[in-house]
Amino acid sequence: MVRRVLALTSGxxxxxxxxxxxxxxxxxxxxxxxxPLATGDSPLAGFSAGHWLGTDHLGRDVFSRLxxxxxxxxxxxxxxxxxxxxxxxxxxxxxxxLGRAFEWITLRVVDTLVALxxxxxxxxxxxxxxxxxxxxxxxxxxxxxxxxxxxSRAATLVxxxxxxxxxxxxxxxxxxxxxRHHVWAKVLPPIAVALAQTIGTGFVIVSSLTFLGIGxxxxxxxxxxxxxxxxxxxxxxxxxxxxxxxxxxxxxxxCNLLADAIRDVSGEAGRALADERRAGRRxxxxxxxxxxx
Amino acid sequence: MTTGSPTDSPAGTPAGGPVPxxxxxxxxxxxxxxxxxxxxxxxxxxxRRRPVLHGVxxxxxxxxxxxxxxxxxxxxxxxxxxVLGLVRPSAGSITLAGEEVSTHGARxxxxxxxxxxxxxxxxxxxxxxxxxLTVERSLAEPLLVGGxxxxxxxxxxxxxxxxxxxxxxxxxxxxxxxxxxxRQRAAVARALVTEPRLVILDEPVSALDxxxxxxxxxxxxxxxxxxxxxxxxSHDLGSVAGSADRIAVLHRGELVESGTARDVIxxxxxxxxxxxxxxxxxxxxxxxxxAARDALRALLPA
Numbered sequence: 001m002v003r004r005v006l007a008l009t010s011g012x013x014x015x016x017x018x019x020x021x022x023x024x025x026x027x028x029x030x031x032x033x034x035x036p037l038a039t040g041d042s043p044l045a046g047f048s049a050g051h052w053l054g055t056d057h058l059g060r061d062v063f064s065r066l067x068x069x070x071x072x073x074x075x076x077x078x079x080x081x082x083x084x085x086x087x088x089x090x091x092x093x094x095x096x097x098l099g100r101a102f103e104w105i106t107l108r109v110v111d112t113l114v115a116l117x118x119x120x121x122x123x124x125x126x127x128x129x130x131x132x133x134x135x136x137x138x139x140x141x142x143x144x145x146x147x148x149x150x151x152s153r154a155a156t157l158v159x160x161x162x163x164x165x166x167x168x169x170x171x172x173x174x175x176x177x178x179x180r181h182h183v184w185a186k187v188l189p190p191i192a193v194a195l196a197q198t199i200g201t202g203f204v205i206v207s208s209l210t211f212l213g214i215g216x217x218x219x220x221x222x223x224x225x226x227x228x229x230x231x232x233x234x235x236x237x238x239x240x241x242x243x244x245x246x247x248x249x250x251x252x253x254x255c256n257l258l259a260d261a262i263r264d265v266s267g268e269a270g271r272a273l274a275d276e277r278r279a280g281r282r283x284x285x286x287x288x289x290x291x292x293x
Numbered sequence: 294m295t296t297g298s299p300t301d302s303p304a305g306t307p308a309g310g311p312v313p314x315x316x317x318x319x320x321x322x323x324x325x326x327x328x329x330x331x332x333x334x335x336x337x338x339x340x341r342r343r344p345v346l347h348g349v350x351x352x353x354x355x356x357x358x359x360x361x362x363x364x365x366x367x368x369x370x371x372x373x374x375x376v377l378g379l380v381r382p383s384a385g386s387i388t389l390a391g392e393e394v395s396t397h398g399a400r401x402x403x404x405x406x407x408x409x410x411x412x413x414x415x416x417x418x419x420x421x422x423x424x425x426l427t428v429e430r431s432l433a434e435p436l437l438v439g440g441x442x443x444x445x446x447x448x449x450x451x452x453x454x455x456x457x458x459x460x461x462x463x464x465x466x467x468x469x470x471x472x473x474x475x476r477q478r479a480a481v482a483r484a485l486v487t488e489p490r491l492v493i494l495d496e497p498v499s500a501l502d503x504x505x506x507x508x509x510x511x512x513x514x515x516x517x518x519x520x521x522x523x524x525x526x527s528h529d530l531g532s533v534a535g536s537a538d539r540i541a542v543l544h545r546g547e548l549v550e551s552g553t554a555r556d557v558i559x560x561x562x563x564x565x566x567x568x569x570x571x572x573x574x575x576x577x578x579x580x581x582x583x584a585a586r587d588a589l590r591a592l593l594p595a
Contacts (some may be wrong), residue, residue, distance in 0.1 A: 056358030086573060087480075093466065106561035160422060163416075163417060163420045163421040164417045164420065164421055164422055164423040164431075166379060166415070166421075167403050167413070167415060167421050167422075167434075167483070168434060168438070169379065170377050170379070170406060170411075170412065170413045171405070171406060171407075171409070171412075171434055171438045171439070171487075172405075172407030172408075172409075172435075172438050173434070173438045177438060179433070180424055181423075181426075185425050186425070206570075
């Protein structure tokens with residue numbers, strides 16, 4: 001599937017953008033030219049050789065703060081997506097196989113989770129457990145998990161009722177065998193789409209919380225926090241909020257672009273595309289004589 | 294092979310106790326590969342519960358081909374699914390190779406299926422083969438599930454390919470890259486790979502053109518000669534007539550007639566069978582005239 005995603009221009013662009021963002025998260029703090037927390041004596045300065053993107057209202061280097069703040073945003077969004085993945089996918093698949101009681105209970109739990117506003121819930125958790133992005137993102141991940149539950153359940157239901165699964169059953173295959181050999185490959189593409197989307201949603205959630213000053217203790221830099229602080233000085237540096245806003249927007253856009261690319265190359269349409277390419281390759285190869293079709 | 298077995302009883306006839314096996318004169322009675330007695334199957338639950346099969350009894354002796362015919366919705370596929378344990382019967386008994394299976398739980402069914410004594414060829418070969426798996430992996434599945442080592446599975450797959458006249462280079466392809474006839478032969482190969490004693494074929498030729506149809510029917514004849522019992526399900530009397538030793542006719546969930554293929558085709562007793570025989574197109578002329586068919590249809594229960 002990776003090869004098929006990379007065969008699309010949109011897939012290549014999305015992967016390239018997300019790779020840069022991931023590199024920023026890993027190497028950003030090390031690459032920061034100055035201490036992101038160190039205040040200077042030239043607040044709200046413009047672009048210069050010393051401060052490539054200027055300084056904020058306390059004279060801190062904006063470029064260093066953007067690089068340093070990338071890790072919190074990336075880790076937070078990944079935490080949301082991976083928590084949702086683990087909490088949602090496993091019961092989603094098993095709800096088709098483990099009988100009516102398990103199905104009913106998990107469906108009602110999912111209905112309940114959908115009814116809870118996750119941003120408010122994350123704020124409430126931080127209020128209860130103290131200011132920390134990790135616990136807030138874990139709770140948000142659980143509240144976002146119904147998406148994964150529904151996606152994996154729907155894909156499993158389609159596969160479970162297909163004749164090839166019945167053929168496997170008639171051969172004596174166990175549920176574990178069927179999930180490993182038939183269900184998993186079909187459920188994976190929609191889950192990958194949901195995962196890419198949720199990482200984007202995670203970015204928005206982390207940015208929203210840090211914009212409100214929740215989850216990260218100042219003066220720790222975050223993209224949302226930078227956006228919020230820059231908004232207070234629009235008359236002196238009107239362009240300043242554009243930088244963190246652009247980073248957040250491009251990252252979320254790349255996540256959605258990747259989700260679209262995965263959807264384009266998976267399922268029936270993706271299979272038809274792959275079959276067509278394979279048939280094209282075969283046509284270009286010399287065919288051995290005596291084939292019976 | 295036995296013909297004219299009296300054990301397939303039309304609905305309404307008493308079917309008390311187990312069905313005696315088909316007899317071969319001068320030999321001990323052979324245990325039927327499949328014996329169905331007084332089978333009732335319902336679909337739906339509570340107020341939506343409706344009967345699909347009622348009082349169906351039939352047997353298939355070792356090496357015998359039983360043709361099961363009936364129109365769409367008559368319960369043919371449900372009967373096959375009940376025999377395979379995919380549908381739970383409401384009443385009656387099903388015996389596979391002497392083992393009573395109608396009361397089996399999931400674990401007992403799994404153990405029985407892994408022995409590979411009964412296999413099923415689905416109606417739609419494209420959908421019965423996993424679109425993402427190569428033909429080789431699909432064919433290997435019944436063997437690997439049954440605990441056969443990979444090397445032996447590969448040998449057995451190649452042996453069965455020759456039986457269904459498929460080339461080895463197709464093993465690396467996915468079903469989407471095969472023609473309709475190749476897919477159906479791959480589906481038959483999958484059913485044969487465990488060397489079953491009974492193969493249930495659900496409309497195996499109805500989606501094929503006449504050239505591929507002949508090819509599949511020839512393979513089925515060879516299987517019959519090799520001693521594999523077949524339950525050949527079809528709505529088309531023409532494709533069953535040349536392959537079956539006996540024919541059973543299913544109408545609205547009830548077995549209305551059974552007998553040797555020759556008897557059922559030349560001397561149909563039930564109005565529905567007469568309708569089926571009269572409706573079969575022939576190359577020599579038109580099927581029975583419309584007035585005769587309408588008169589027969591009027592005789593059938595609503």
